[in-house]
Amino acid sequence: MTTPHIEAKKGEIAEIVLMPGDPLRAKFIADNYLDNPVIFNTVRNMLGYTGYYQGTRVSVMGSGMGMPSIGIYAYELYKFYDVKIIIRIGSCGAYHPALNLYDLILVDQSYSESTFAYELSNYPEKVTKASLNLNNKIEESAKKLDINITRGNIMSSDVFYTDLKPGEIVPPQYNYLAVEMEAFALFHIANVLNKEAACLLSVVDIIATGEKISALERERSLGQAIKLALETVKDISKERYHDHTTY
Numbered sequence: 562m563t564t565p566h567i568e569a570k571k572g573e574i575a576e577i578v579l580m581p582g583d584p585l586r587a588k589f590i591a592d593n594y595l596d597n598p599v600i601f602n603t604v605r606n607m608l609g610y611t612g613y614y615q616g617t618r619v620s621v622m623g624s625g626m627g628m629p630s631i632g633i634y635a636y637e638l639y640k641f642y643d644v645k646i647i648i649r650i651g652s653c654g655a656y657h658p659a660l661n662l663y664d665l666i667l668v669d670q671s672y673s674e675s676t677f678a679y680e681l682s683n684y685p686e687k688v689t690k691a692s693l694n695l696n697n698k699i700e701e702s703a704k705k706l707d708i709n710i711t712r713g714n715i716m717s718s719d720v721f722y723t724d725l726k727p728g729e730i731v732p733p734q735y736n737y738l739a740v741e742m743e744a745f746a747l748f749h750i751a752n753v754l755n756k757e758a759a760c761l762l763s764v765v766d767i768i769a770t771g772e773k774i775s776a777l778e779r780e781r782s783l784g785q786a787i788k789l790a791l792e793t794v795k796d797i798s799k800e801r802y803h804d805h806t807t808y
Contacts, residue, residue, distance in 0.1 A: 569601035584608040584623030628746035653739040673745035689748035692757035717745035
C-alpha cells in the first residue's frame with residue numbers, strides 16, 4: 562500500500578517516527594545514528610528511513626516546512642502506516658528573555674491563528690496539546706542523560722516573515738516561549754487520530770536581539786534533541802516490551 566506522498570509498503574515504517582523538517586536532516590540522522598538504515602520514501606525528495614538505534618527499530622522522515630506540509634505526512638503516517646508516535650525535532654525563534662541560543666524546548670502546547678485544525682475537523686480552538694504521557698517520558702530520559710530542557714508553550718505561525726510584534730499575534734496570557742511553524746498541526750492530527758505526538762525544539766535565533774546561528778550550526782544544534790529523542794524511543798521500547806527489538 563502506498564499513499565499519494567509516501568511510497569512505503571505496510572510494515573516498512575516503524576511505530577515511532579522522528580520527524581525533522583529538512584529531509585536531508587532525516588538522511589543525516591539515518592546515516593549517523595541508525596544501524597542498517599533502509600530508505601522507504603523518495604517521493605518529492607521527502608526522504609524517509611527505517612533502521613535501528615541500539616537494537617530498537619525506529620524511522621526518521623522529513624516533514625517539510627509549515628503546517629500544510631507536516632499535516633500531510635503526519636496524517637498519512639498515523640492513518641495508513643500504523644505509526645503510533647511522532648516526535649518532531651525542529652528549530653525555533655525564542656521570545657522569552659530567559660532563553661538562549663541552543664536551549665532545548667519541550668513543547669506542552671501550541672497556539673496558532675491557523676485555520677488548519679478547523680478545516681481538518683471543525684476544531685475551533687487556538688491551542689493544541691502534545692501528548693502528556695510522551696512528554697513525561699521525554700523529560701525522564703532528559704534527566705537520565707543530564708540534558709537540560711525547558712517545558713512550556715509556543716506559537717506555530719503560518720508565516721516566517723512578519724511586520725507584527727509578538728504581543729500583537731499571541732495574547733499574553735498564553736505565556737509562550739518561542740515560535741515555529743509545525744507543532745500545532747502535528748498535535749491536532751495526533752489528538753484526532755488517538756495517537757501521540759511531541760515536539761523538541763532547539764533555539765536558533767533570539768527574536769528580541771536578532772542573535773542567530775548559521776545554517777551549519779543549526780545542523781549541529783540539533784544533536785542533543787536527536788540524542789534525547791532516540792533515547793526516549795529506546796526507553797519506551799524497554800518499558801513496553803522488555804527488550805529493544807519489536808517497537
